[in-house]
Amino acid sequence: MNRFGAYAFGAYAAQTVKAGSSSVIKMIQQGSITIASGSASNTYTVSPAISNTANAIIILGGFTTSNNTAAEDRDSAILVITNSTTITATRGIAPAFVVTLNFTIIEFASGVNSIQAGTIAFGTSTASATATISTVGANAFVLFNGSNDSGSEVSSFMLAGVTLTNSTTVTAFVNSSATITQNVRYMVVDLDATIVTGVQKFSTSMTSSSASDTDTLTSVVAANTALMWGGIVTGSAAVFSGTAYNLFLTNATTVTKTRIGINSAARTAYYTAVTFAASALNSSIQRTNSALSMSSASSATWTITSVNTAKAFVNWNGFSATSASPNVVEPSITLASATTVTAAINSSGSSNPSAEVIEFK
Secondary structure (H helix, E strand, O other): OOOOEOOOOOOOOOOEEEOOOOOOEEEEEEEEEEEOOOOOEEEEEOOOOOOOHHHEEEEEEEEEEOOOOOOHHHOOOEEEEEEOOEEEEEOOOOOOOOEEEEEEEEEEOOOEEEEEEEEEEEOOOOOEEEEEOOOOOOOOEEEEEEEEEOOOOOHHHHOEEEEEEEOOEEEEEEOOOOOOOEEEEEEEEEEOOOOEEEEEEEEEEEOOOOOEEEEEOOOOOHHHEEEEEEEEEEOOOOOHHHHOOEEEEEEOOEEEEEOOOOOOOOEEEEEEEEEEOHHHEOOOOEEOOOOOOEEEEEEEEEEOOOOOOOOEEEEEEEEEEOOOOHHHHOOEEEEEEOOEEEEEEEEEEEEEEEEEEEEEO
């Protein structure tokens, strides 16, 4: 599976929307960055600017790519809030393929204990590495903000995951068989109880040959709980059928992880179940009950109950697919309007992303 995504935004998504002063959030802004063929990086101009970067986070929304072979160094990039007006996307090399990354910037109006971001560097043939952070509270969670690589490997050797190991440590993981250097970008978000009331971290290793596996939660209020993506690490299987997963909050005690393939290569999906305070949400979290299907198509839509786009965002929950060609399976998602989420891939193919829509007060 891959790391993030992009979509060519329509009229709504190109706009910045500001919430009122009484809102949980100060500003939501959807954006995209296209890294051109032969280039290693590009930037997005945040307009209007982030008022306080210490209160801002990036939510990845997938990506689309023109790359037609299973070599993720062409696609993989990290996203960084460079300053109040600039988001930078950087991949490890400058290949002759285009990649467009999709993301949402959220600036909180209040309720932030701390937001810490950094990059964890990997040498060759290394399975894990850590970063030390300032102490965070029990309800902090980590966001995966991408990874990049120094050279060509098959897709399964270039996947990455990240988790908050304890109150002062972030741990990132990659396939130890990779012979390239890699960088994993993380963001640790520590919000107070007016916004987040509980978190449960998961990084369960799977070796079954089933098309789905489950994790058991301590019971949550499903209407208030979202699954925040942390990436995936896998063994020898390079094709997406065995490595790409959808996450679904099936009920108050179950997360179901679904793929199309049934190989038995070891793989681990990283994510955090984050329960938001009911008082911070304007509506129940909406989630796809099944994956959005693009079969011989380049886009798909999901109709949702209307949300206030000044206070809502779409949350990436992975994808499943069969082809080994990233250009026909790697998808992006965007909140295209108050009632529509759109998924897209670079070329007509077969991809099945899943998502959630979260609306704050």
